[in-house]
Amino acid sequence: MTEEQLREVLGFYQDLGIKQIYRRAAPPGTAAAADTVPTAPTAAAGPELVVLPLAPVHDTLEKIVQDIGDCKRCRLHERRNKIVFGTGNEQAKLVFVGEGPGADEDEQGMPFVGRAGQLLTQMIEGTARKEGIPLLRKDVYICNVVKCRPPENRTPLPDEMEICGQFLFRQLEVIRPKAICALGSTAAKALLGTKDGVMRLRGKWHQWRDLPVIVTYHPSYLLRPYNQNAKREAWEDLKKVLHFVYD
Numbered sequence: 001m002t003e004e005q006l007r008e009v010l011g012f013y014q015d016l017g018i019k020q021i022y023r024r025a026a027p028p029g030t031a032a033a034a035d036t037v038p039t040a041p042t043a044a045a046g047p048e049l050v051v052l053p054l055a056p057v058h059d060t061l062e063k064i065v066q067d068i069g070d071c072k073r074c075r076l077h078e079r080r081n082k083i084v085f086g087t088g089n090e091q092a093k094l095v096f097v098g099e100g101p102g103a104d105e106d107e108q109g110m111p112f113v114g115r116a117g118q119l120l121t122q123m124i125e126g127t128a129r130k131e132g133i134p135l136l137r138k139d140v141y142i143c144n145v146v147k148c149r150p151p152e153n154r155t156p157l158p159d160e161m162e163i164c165g166q167f168l169f170r171q172l173e174v175i176r177p178k179a180i181c182a183l184g185s186t187a188a189k190a191l192l193g194t195k196d197g198v199m200r201l202r203g204k205w206h207q208w209r210d211l212p213v214i215v216t217y218h219p220s221y222l223l224r225p226y227n228q229n230a231k232r233e234a235w236e237d238l239k240k241v242l243h244f245v246y247d
């Protein structure tokens with residue numbers, strides 16, 4: 001079996017919700033054993049367990065787009081117009097992760113291009129300017145947890161996040177930014193595996209794998225008229241992450 005074929009098989013199981021797949025080491029002396037790449041030390045008792053990575057070794061954003069293809073892995077494909085993969089600098093030091101496309105994004109195939117997106121652009125560029133950091137929206141990378149618009153902009157369901165999350169994680173591993181900014185509780189849940197809300201999570205550093213994560217309010221929440229306090233806090237969060245990344 002080639003590496004590509006193996007990845008397809010593993011991807012199939014992952015789509016079914018099987019998160020970890022182990023390979024038992026081939027018995028010593030067999031042809032397969034000769035192919036086995038040495039891995040973590042073998043446990044004293046029991047078989048050696050090798051976790052197979054689902055992402056290809058030399059992954060790229062292009063390969064991820066190809067793997068997503070004309071995705072029908074979850075129900076969200078049924079009503080989508082366009083898959084919204086992500087845009088921006090592919091070598092960005094800062095990645096923003098939102099929840100999922102809205103109507104404008106679904107139509108244009110680009111993340112954060114509607115009202116919330118305009119606010120996000122203002123927040124990034126306005127804060128950077130005030131802080132003396134030469135940064136435009138095109139310098140960061142912006143993507144979402146799910147790549148297809150949920151009907152009526154509902155929150156993505158756990159299985160949708162699980163299935164699409166593998167592509168988000170691959171995007172983040174390819175870009176490997178200096179920091180990630182999670183916009184809202186869905187992004188925080190996908191990255192940190194927590195049910196805590198933004199109020200509890202914001203203002204401090206978290207980690208996705210080995211990358212630092214800041215959680216802040218989703219721009220759609222900030223568009224609501226009575227959220228002055230949240231707006232101030234979001235600007236503080238942004239300042240914090242911008243200085244961390246660009247100072």
Ligand code: URA
Pocket residue numbers: 098099100101102105110111112113114116117144220
């Ligand atoms: N909200 C999101 O979470 N993502 C978008 O791309 C647009 C709105």
